[in-house]
Amino acid sequence: MREIVLGQIAGWHPLIRHIVGGWDTSTLYPITVRGSVPVSPWESSNVTLLGDAVHAMSPAAGAGANMALRDAAALSAALAKAAAGAPLIDVMNDYERDMIAEGFDAVKRSSANGVRILGEDPLPW
Numbered sequence: 001m002r003e004i005v006l007g008q009i010a011g012w013h014p015l016i017r018h019i020v021g022g023w024d025t026s027t028l029y030p031i032t033v034r035g036s037v038p039v040s041p042w043e044s045s046n047v048t049l050l051g052d053a054v055h056a057m058s059p060a061a062g063a064g065a066n067m068a069l070r071d072a073a074a075l076s077a078a079l080a081k082a083a084a085g086a087p088l089i090d091v092m093n094d095y096e097r098d099m100i101a102e103g104f105d106a107v108k109r110s111s112a113n114g115v116r117i118l119g120e121d122p123l124p125w
């Protein structure tokens with residue numbers, strides 16, 4: 001793996017190549033990167049999803065944790081509406097539709113970055 005990376009950064013600054021050349025290869029390990037495929041909104045209930053549980057994505061956009069936090073904020077706002085008297089199933093349905101749309105937009109962006117900069121296979125959609 002070190003030799004592959006050194007080959008990929010052959011034209012980079014010597015200090016960067018020195019850092020990679022000094023890697024302790026016993027600390028390297030592979031990570032399998034997978035992306036979710038879009039889901040349609042499901043029948044809402046008092047159980048829902050957020051973050052990687054529904055729209056796991058390549059780290060190539062640095063967006064997965066940000067989207068999980070975004071979902072948490074949106075879900076909190078939805079539950080506050082329900083606590084104020086709005087029908088729970090309606091607010092969950094609104095949350096889920098919005099979360100699915102935004103989450104899978106981020107999946108697409110991450111995948112496109114991954115194809116461009118990490119050599120990932122494109123998603124099949």
Ligand SMILES: Cc1cc2nc3c(=O)[nH]c(=O)nc-3n(C[C@H](O)[C@H](O)[C@H](O)COP(=O)(O)OP(=O)(O)OC[C@H]3O[C@@H](n4cnc5c(N)ncnc54)[C@H](O)[C@@H]3O)c2cc1C
Pocket residue numbers: 031050051052053059061062063064065066067068
């Ligand atoms: C290499 C790499 C780099 C990344 N870089 C970035 C980045 O730069 N920026 C960014 O925004 N995102 C990044 N991400 C993505 C980010 O880490 C995830 O999107 C984020 O952690 C998802 O948060 P989550 O709360 O949805 O899920 P998780 O963080 O996976 O949290 C789920 C939790 O549930 C626990 N759990 C699972 N099953 C059970 C059970 N049965 N009972 C109780 N607990 C359970 C798990 O142990 C875990 O703690 C990166 C990911 C990787 C792999």
